[in-house]
Amino acid sequence: MLDSIRVRRHDPENMLDQLIGFPDQCAGAVKLVEGFQLDGYTELEIRNIVIAGMGGSGIGGDLVKAVVADNCPIPVAVHRDYSLPAFVGQGTLFIAVSFSGNTEETLMSVETAYERGAVLIAITGGGKLAEFAVQRGIPCLTIPARGQPRSALGYLYLPVLAILDRLGFAQGFDFRGDTQEAIHLLSRLVNGFHPDVEDNRPKQLARQMCGKLPIIYAPQSLRAVAIRWTAQINENAKSLAYHNLLPEMNHNEIEGWKFPSDLTRCCFVVMLCDDAAHNRTQRRMEITAQLIEKHTAGIAQVHSQGESLLARLLSLIAVGDWTSLYLAVSYAQDPTPVVRIQELKRRLQMG
Numbered sequence: 587m588l589d590s591i592r593v594r595r596h597d598p599e600n601m602l603d604q605l606i607g608f609p610d611q612c613a614g615a616v617k618l619v620e621g622f623q624l625d626g627y628t629e630l631e632i633r634n635i636v637i638a639g640m641g642g643s644g645i646g647g648d649l650v651k652a653v654v655a656d657n658c659p660i661p662v663a664v665h666r667d668y669s670l671p672a673f674v675g676q677g678t679l680f681i682a683v684s685f686s687g688n689t690e691e692t693l694m695s696v697e698t699a700y701e702r703g704a705v706l707i708a709i710t711g712g713g714k715l716a717e718f719a720v721q722r723g724i725p726c727l728t729i730p731a732r733g734q735p736r737s738a739l740g741y742l743y744l745p746v747l748a749i750l751d752r753l754g755f756a757q758g759f760d761f762r763g764d765t766q767e768a769i770h771l772l773s774r775l776v777n778g779f780h781p782d783v784e785d786n787r788p789k790q791l792a793r794q795m796c797g798k799l800p801i802i803y804a805p806q807s808l809r810a811v812a813i814r815w816t817a818q819i820n821e822n823a824k825s826l827a828y829h830n831l832l833p834e835m836n837h838n839e840i841e842g843w844k845f846p847s848d849l850t851r852c853c854f855v856v857m858l859c860d861d862a863a864h865n866r867t868q869r870r871m872e873i874t875a876q877l878i879e880k881h882t883a884g885i886a887q888v889h890s891q892g893e894s895l896l897a898r899l900l901s902l903i904a905v906g907d908w909t910s911l912y913l914a915v916s917y918a919q920d921p922t923p924v925v926r927i928q929e930l931k932r933r934l935q936m937g
Contacts (some may be wrong), residue, residue, distance in 0.1 A: 588912050589787050590781040596915045599922035601822065602781070604737040604906055608673035609772040610688055612900075615729075616765050619745040624729050630705055630755055633677035637746060637754060638665040638695050642735030644685045645817065646743035648810035650767060653895055654750055657758040668694045675702040681749070682706065682743055685735035687713020690934070700724075709745055711738075734922060736821055738813075739903070747896075764894040771892050771901055778906040791856065791886060792912035795819075798854035798883045802829035803871070805863035808890075811902045814857060818910035822921035832870050843878040850881045858902055860890040 593602055600643065604611075635658070638645030647664040655662045663671075668691050673681065680699040684692045687710040700706055700722065707718040711731025719726035729741040738849050744765065751761040777784050800819055804812040812829035819827035843850055855878070857871055875885050888905050890898035914921035 587828045588781060588915060589782070590794070593781045593911070593915050595909075596918055596920055597922070598920060599733075601734075601737065601911055601921040604733055605911060606776055608740060608904070609776060611738070612744060612765065612769050612772065615744040616748070616769075619727060620725045620728065620746040622745070624707075624724070624725055624749065624752060627705070627725075627879060630679075631677060631687050632660060632679045632705065632753070633664045634660050634673060635681070635750070635757060636670075636674055636699070636704075637662070637681045637683065638690050638692050638699075639683035639742070640689050641817070642738065643685045643689065643692070644684055645736075645810065645814050646739065647681075647812055649743050650750065651890060652807065652810045652887070652899060653747060653759060654756045654859065657775070658750075658755050659757070660755070660828040662755075665695060667691055669864075670695050670698050671701075671776040672922055674699055674704055675907070676704065678704040678800055679755075680700075680704040680706050680751070681709065681746055683709045683746065684713065684715045685711050685729075685738055687711055687715040687717075687731075688864070689715075693718070704732070707749060709742070710750045719807055720826075730774070734821075734924070736818065754915055759896075760894070764853055767892060767894050767899045768787070768897040771897050775891075775901060779904070786889070786906035786908075790911050791888070791905070791909040792916055794829050795854050795856075795913055796916040797852075798922055799852050800825070800827040801853050801882075802827065802857045802858065803835065803855060804829065804858035805860060805867045805871070806831050808858050808899070808902065811899055811906070815819055815906035815910075816901050818907055819913060821924055821927075822907075822910035822919075823913035823917060824919050825881075825917065829832070832867050832874065833855065834875060835886050836870055840874060841884060843881045847881070852883055854883045855885040856876070857887045858890075858899055859887050860902075862895070900936060901913075 677814045684698040706724045707724040802812045802815045816827045816829045816905045891901040894899045
């Protein structure tokens, strides 16, 4: 039984409390960015936007792009690497996001962006990125750096969205109204997802996934959410998980749902659904489920909630985050430590 006693037995570093506090974190992020000064930035000629970050810091960029890209008058790109594409330079708004401030890929890319004359903004909990920004007079929003980066999504996401809104690059988006709706919805969902609620949706999904390989399918418009689900299952539950997008997977992956049959029968598919997705994509998802179901361990649908796009994205993320916690507990795993990631970083520092 996935009750509070069992969850806390496997959660000594209180991932549960961080999930419970996520709505408050989002509200805190909105308040924090209100006093962030960007004097003179509205007069700059910006030709493209690049949001740089890795892992838990990078997913915020994907979510920002999901909200603003369709109505933004200039291209928005998310960057996850050391080197930068040639187009980054003068006229680029380069937003570097690093929870720790010491992410080596982000640090190397921000140094290159600075050398090329890009317009820089930093969002970080401190570290070398904060030092770099302060030394060069780059606007730097300092966020609380407690816990794991993946548990600080509100601070790594909403400030970037607020900055783009303030600079006029989030057209058709009501930052204040949409964030209020999203926070209210998240508060309601948290109450329903709590371990003391006997059989909530995340518990059901974790039970269905346990011992299986989760496959996340989503419309292209929900790409960021599918990435988040996959990463949370990886890091919290210490379980492999994969995702793909429609309609693209209908042109290749759908044909692979046959062999090896021992593997496909161990795959549990989650289809992330949003009523605002293209109607042809929604129909493709229905047909895809019909065609592959007999080869899987099961298929579940998870539907977004809320009116605004921001609320709908965060509602799906909430389901995925809580599911990953309950899956971790089902595997008797502490969801917080990321031992292999830390060991990889240690070996990299050795050369």
